[in-house]
Amino acid sequence: MLDIAEDLNRWLGQGRDFAVATVVAVGGSAPRRPGAALAVDADGTAIGSVSGGCVEGAVYDLCRQALQDGETVLERFGYSDEDAFAVGLTCGGIIDILVTPVRAADPVRPVLAAALAAAGRGEAAALARIVSGPGGLRGRALLVRPDGTCEGGFGAHPELDRTVAGEAAALLDAGRTGTLEIGERGSRCGAPLTLLVESSVPPPRMIVFGAIDFASALVRAGKFLGFHVTVCDARPVFATRTRFPDADEIVVEWPHRYLERTETDGRTVLCVLTHDAKFDVPLLKRALRLPVAYVGAMGSRRTHLDRNERLRQKGVTDIELARLHSPIGLDLGARTPEETALSIAAEIVADRRGGSGVSLTGAHTPIHHDEATAPARRMGSVA
Structure with a gap:
C-alpha cells in the first residue's frame, strides 16, 4: 500500500473514502511483490496495480464491495487449468490479496x-x-x-x-x-x-563519481530506478547543475574524501566513472571496504588490470577486489552514453535481484528471482 502513498495521501486530504487491495503473499511466477496495492475510491476511480493486469478487474470489484459493506476480506487468485482465461494469473502464479475499506468512520x-x-x-x-x-x-x-x-x-x-x-x-x-x-x-x-x-x-542512494557525459545518462537511469542520486567530482567546471539537472545532489570534492564523510548503507550503489588513477585508487580502496550493495568502475580491460595492480599495492586484498564490477556494466554492445547507462543499470538490477544477465529466450531460469514463495516469519510462544 505504501507504494502508492502519494496518491492515497491526496485522497485522504480530499476526504475521500476508498478501499485498498494489497498483495500479502505470492507464489510461483506472480508479477507483483508483497506490498503492491490497488485502491478504488467511492466514485470508482482506481490507482495502482496488484497483478500487472491479470486480476485487476476482480480486485476492483472486491474494493467496490468492501466500500459498501465495510468488511476486510482476504482473497486468493491463481491459475485455472480448466480455463486459462478465467479470473486468475495465467502466468501460473498465486497471489493473496487483502482488501481493506478506509472510510471516514473506520x-x-x-x-x-x-x-x-x-x-x-x-x-x-x-x-x-x-x-x-x-x-x-x-x-x-x-x-x-x-x-x-x-x-x-x-x-x-x-x-x-x-x-x-x-x-x-x-x-x-x-x-x-x-x-x-x-x-x-x-x-x-x-x-x-x-x-x-x-x-x-x-530511497537507496546511488553515488556517481565522475562528472562526464556517461554520468549524465546514468543519473537519469538511476532516478528511473528510484535511487536518490548524487554526482561527485573534484572539478567544479564539470560538476554543475546545468550538466546534471536530474541529480538530487551535486558535490564538488575529491571523491575519496566525500565517501569518507557521507552516509552509506547496505542498499547504496557506487559507480566510479572517473577512470583516472589519481581518483580511482583512493576511492576504490575505501569503497571496497564499505558494506554497500554494489561497487562498479568504468574503464577498458587494460585499465581494469592496471587499476587492480595499483589497488593491490595499496593493500587491497583479492577478496576485496572480488567485490568490484569492472569493467562496469553488462555486455550489451553499448556505445552511446545512454546505452552504457542501460548496461550499468541492468547489472545493478541483476546483482540486486540475483539475475544472470542472460537472455530469457530459451533459458530455464526463474523470471522473478526474488518472487519465489518464502515462508512467513514465525514467532514462537511468548511468555
Missing part, C-alpha cells in the same frame, strides 16, 4: 493516514496489519517508527502489540516487507495470527 483510517504521510515524506516506518485471525481483528493496524514509537494497535492484548512492534522494527531495519506469523499463545487472542508488515524506507 478506526483503521488514522493509522493508515499516519503511515501514508510518513511514506510520502520519505520517512522510515513499518505498517503491520492483521491478514488472518479472529474476524474482529482482521485489517487492524499498528504503525512502528525507527525510534520505537507506535500508533494504533490490535486491541487484543498489549503484549501482542509489543511483540509485533519488535518484529516490525526488525523488518524495517532491513528495509523488508513480508508476512509474520504468531502462534496461538503469542497472539494472546486464542488463535494464531498472520500479519503483513510493509516497510517504508528512504
